[in-house]
Amino acid sequence: MKNINPIFTKSWKKLYKHFLVIKDKHMKDFFLEDVNRFKKFSLSFKDLIFLDFSKNRITDKTLTYLINLAKECGLKNSILSMFNGKFINVTENKPVLHTVLRNFDKKNIFINGKNISKKVFQSLKKMKNISNFIINKKWRGYTGKYITDIVNIGIGGSDLGPLMVTESLTPYKNRLKVHFVSNLDGSHIFQILKKINLESTIFLISSKTFTTQETMTNAKTVKKLFLKNSNFLKSDLSKHFIALSANKNKVMKFGIDKKNFIPFWDWVGGRYSLWSSIGFSIVLSIGYDNFSLLLEGAYDMDNHFLNSPFKKNIPVLLALISIWYNNFFKSQTEAIYTYDQYMHKFSSYLQQLYMESNGKRIDRNFNVVSFQTGSIIWGENGTNSQHSFFQLLHQGTKLIPSDFIIPIHTHNNINNHHIKLISHFFAQTKALAFGNSLNKNSKNKIFKNKEIKKKFFIYKECPGNQPTNSFLIDKITPYTLGALIAMYEHKVFSQGVILNIFSFDQWGVELGKNIAKDILLTLKKKNISNKYDCSTNGLINFYNSKK
Numbered sequence: 001m002k003n004i005n006p007i008f009t010k011s012w013k014k015l016y017k018h019f020l021v022i023k024d025k026h027m028k029d030f031f032l033e034d035v036n037r038f039k040k041f042s043l044s045f046k047d048l049i050f051l052d053f054s055k056n057r058i059t060d061k062t063l064t065y066l067i068n069l070a071k072e073c074g075l076k077n078s079i080l081s082m083f084n085g086k087f088i089n090v091t092e093n094k095p096v097l098h099t100v101l102r103n104f105d106k107k108n109i110f111i112n113g114k115n116i117s118k119k120v121f122q123s124l125k126k127m128k129n130i131s132n133f134i135i136n137k138k139w140r141g142y143t144g145k146y147i148t149d150i151v152n153i154g155i156g157g158s159d160l161g162p163l164m165v166t167e168s169l170t171p172y173k174n175r176l177k178v179h180f181v182s183n184l185d186g187s188h189i190f191q192i193l194k195k196i197n198l199e200s201t202i203f204l205i206s207s208k209t210f211t212t213q214e215t216m217t218n219a220k221t222v223k224k225l226f227l228k229n230s231n232f233l234k235s236d237l238s239k240h241f242i243a244l245s246a247n248k249n250k251v252m253k254f255g256i257d258k259k260n261f262i263p264f265w266d267w268v269g270g271r272y273s274l275w276s277s278i279g280f281s282i283v284l285s286i287g288y289d290n291f292s293l294l295l296e297g298a299y300d301m302d303n304h305f306l307n308s309p310f311k312k313n314i315p316v317l318l319a320l321i322s323i324w325y326n327n328f329f330k331s332q333t334e335a336i337y338t339y340d341q342y343m344h345k346f347s348s349y350l351q352q353l354y355m356e357s358n359g360k361r362i363d364r365n366f367n368v369v370s371f372q373t374g375s376i377i378w379g380e381n382g383t384n385s386q387h388s389f390f391q392l393l394h395q396g397t398k399l400i401p402s403d404f405i406i407p408i409h410t411h412n413n414i415n416n417h418h419i420k421l422i423s424h425f426f427a428q429t430k431a432l433a434f435g436n437s438l439n440k441n442s443k444n445k446i447f448k449n450k451e452i453k454k455k456f457f458i459y460k461e462c463p464g465n466q467p468t469n470s471f472l473i474d475k476i477t478p479y480t481l482g483a484l485i486a487m488y489e490h491k492v493f494s495q496g497v498i499l500n501i502f503s504f505d506q507w508g509v510e511l512g513k514n515i516a517k518d519i520l521l522t523l524k525k526k527n528i529s530n531k532y533d534c535s536t537n538g539l540i541n542f543y544n545s546k547k
Ligand code: F6P
Pocket: 155, 156, 157, 158, 206, 207, 208, 209, 210, 211, 212, 215, 270, 271, 356, 506, 509
């Protein structure tokens, strides 16, 4: 990978000059000046995902300069480096190869002389066999009951991806009830335990490292519960625990049977792991064939990313437009609204993907950056957001670039719900782009005060000029969802490359974990604490005094 500071490139300078010219221009004028905007600034992925990015504060020139920026920063070579297994995760000395997990060409990829594609295939086979056994009621619990419930215990990437996918693909679910426990707060596991019967439940212990405190605490709590039963033998653990991990030793130490260990590997980042055995809850929930389709959708998006010229490359264009707002308009945040009830976890999944990847302040040359890196990512489900925070988008003071996502065909064609939902989707993106033009002379009988009577219209004014990308998805299926997720993965990757940061580590989250370990020891001693700052000592001592 080239380690180029983007702000010292020719393209960045050109972008800045260009920004000064168009920064105050209204989207209305962009559209007036170019009637072909929609045609020009829209793209389709296999006629299944349609992207309209015409409602952005961009012109042909903007795109040319942005694409040149990507070229100057060596994006193409970096993409090839990732797909070919170069050690691009420099700060952890690893390659980044989640794309191998969905490689339907069965192209052999080698790391240090070892064929990793073969291992992927074996792991998939194991997932297929075990899942068929469980779904088809052949797997029995320790009292002979067949399995009715699955509980995935994991956090971060070992939770968010599978949770989001199983929710999004609810219409494809089979008879198994799949639950997720992530929080260290005992209330989470407590609530799930109330819903299930241990005798007919399998717990998936999902952790790449198999050391994460939250996950191991929840896993140990469940193990203890089983062992408390007098007719439960230690050997029965194999009937109720399956491990999804890259740390075989720790899995064995926990007491999980070797045949119940489905591996994945160091070269799969936590937030990119739903395609690996971490996705086993997905396999159990929607069946192996549907999981394959999810992988296939992602694989086809990989090829689109790998082979399309930048001007037709959806993830690259999305990355560039995002850099444009974040660095030139200083927009700070980016929102994603899903107009699909089942996709209600999509934006929280994307939060980890974006913010853990690109929330970095040191560039690839060991320097503190002097520009903006990762944006703040947030969002919610469609119409509900309209009735809570959209007011701020329409009349607030912040620029908030947003992605709107909706299926053309719903899984539940009830009455006229969907056409109404679609109308709101189109209405919001239109209102955000163009705002309204009010009649200043409109008469109003409510107000007696002359000044209010004359000026009140100003409160109704929506200035517009808020950028949006519209995604029309044919239908939310395993295939289209796989492609959509991979599209965002590659967007985030492209941004990291151009912004000259390392997107595949997450050293920042370690600090809090280490301090918590130390504080736990202090709390257990129950002595007056004086080893930290006065605020932390004060809080610890207050807590101890109230216990
Ligand atoms: O704390 C951050 C993190 O390391 C994430 O990157 C990861 O997805 C999560 O914790 C869970 O880690 P593990 O799968 O090792 O339990």
